[in-house]
Amino acid sequence: AKKYNLPIRVVIQPRDNEILPNPIEVAFEGEGVMVNSGQFNGLSSTDALEKIIDYLVKKGIGKREVNYRLRDWLISRQRYWGAPIPIIYCPDCGIVPVPEDDLPVILPEDIDFRPKGISPLASSEDFVNTICPKCGKKSRRETDTMDTFVCSSWYYFRFCSPQIGTAPFDAEELKYWMPVDQYIGGVEHAILHLLYSRFFTKALYDMGFVNFKEPFKRLFTQGMVCKDGAAMSKSKGNVVTPGEILTQYGVDAIRVMMLFAGPPEADMEWTDKGIEGASRFLNRVWRLIYKNLGYLKNAKEKKDISSEKISNEARRIRQKTHQTIKKVTEDIEERFHFNTAISAIMELVNEIYKFGLEEKYSEEDDILVLKEALETVVRLLSPITPHLSEELWQEMGHKESIYLQPWLKYDVRLLEEEEKLIVVQVNGKLRGRMLVPASCDDERIKNKALTLPKIKEKIKGKKIVKVITVSGKLVNIVVK
Secondary structure, eight states: OTTTTOOOOOOEEOSSSOOOSSOOSSOOOSSOEEOSOGGGTTSBHHHHHHHHHHHHHHHTSOOOOOOOOOOOOOOEESSSSSOBOOEEEETTTEEEEOOGGGOSOOOOSOOOOSOOSSOGGGGOHHHHEEEOTTTOOEEEEOOOEEOHHHHHTTHHHHHHSTTOSSSSSOHHHHHHHOSBSOEEEEGGGTTHHHHHHHHHHHHHHHTTSOSOSOSBSOEEEEOOEEETTEEOOTTTTOOOOHHHHHHHHOHHHHHHHHHHSSOTTSOEEOOHHHHHHHHHHHHHHHHHHHHTHHHHHHOOOOSOOOGGGSOHHHHHHHHHHHHHHHHHHHIIIIIOOHHHHHHHHHHHHHHHHHHOOOGGGOSHHHHHHHHHHHHHHHHHHTTTOHHHHHHHHHHTTOOSOGGGSOOOOOOGGGTSOSEEEEEEEETTEEEEEEEEETTOOHHHHHHHHHTOHHHHHHHTTSOEEEEEEETTTEEEEEEO
């Protein structure tokens, strides 16, 4: 306006003060009130925007439309890895696309990778020199390759029909396999890769090649592995040499350490203590299995274990076993929380160590409980520690691979606690605890609390105002 000496009018005033018409150095861009705007005076600038669009549409001098900040994408790269750009340069015909019958263009193998300031493909004479598909004269191929983002934006389509040689993908196969049920990727690709993938899919949908608009039903982004407070990077020098760690601890210990460090969506900090702790846990599992191999191999096959024929200790272990199956299954299937799944397995291992198998518990059904618990530990660990689990499974006398077994199922009837711990308070202060049967109602819990020796001593000579029972958790006796 200043350049062409046009009049400058204030159309949006701040709510708290007035802008004078002259001189105005910069336009006011904040939220304000419309002025000098005819029928829109007095409206907030946000509300007026919608009203003005409605007015223009009604008058037939404009239409409502969403504009996206789309920019051209430069996809050419001067490197070997990437899809060759299917273009031929002819001295007579100019730029000529490679005929569809000659696709795909295959990367050559006689490449000189020494830096020359040009694409490595330019060093292959057999690749570069070709014939123009239009006139048959000597021509040259394009030596740049496509950005690898191009391939990663639609590779999941190709995976559905990798053998087809006449098209990028088989649309009928896509109807069965796509969209992807669960997509897992690094957080560093959560923006660009996801954006490009959705863009490709939506474009293919608009062109009628696929029958879905979104490529992924669910997306899960995992965190980064960090050391010394930053993501591992060769340039920062904060990397861990895998060979040394593998030699000392084995790959399964590394798996446990990384999965146990925290929820997978969060960054994890690599620590030497963490890998040592994971190794100690796996050694405990190993010792536990080998300590009881005699019982495991001699135990009779029996489908059902009678709760009436097992000891109280065995009944507790069996309940813990099925509670662990439920916990691990839900943590992995629903939340990908391997850290809490591993924690639950650790708790079960601790309980089995306490159980042992002394002579007084050596009844046949008690041994079956132990066998069930130990096999459960190994099978629940199998997605996390595949090598250790397979070896222990074979040592336990099984001929078929652990990975051919169905996933464990828990018995709902065994999940409920037979006893529950009740906290007893007097005037809100902790004065005692007691175990009661799980079926015990509030009235019986209250009466039992009042008979506890410590409680009787605390309320002796005092008037009970009321007894508050929080079902299955606590009893609070109010006295004065």
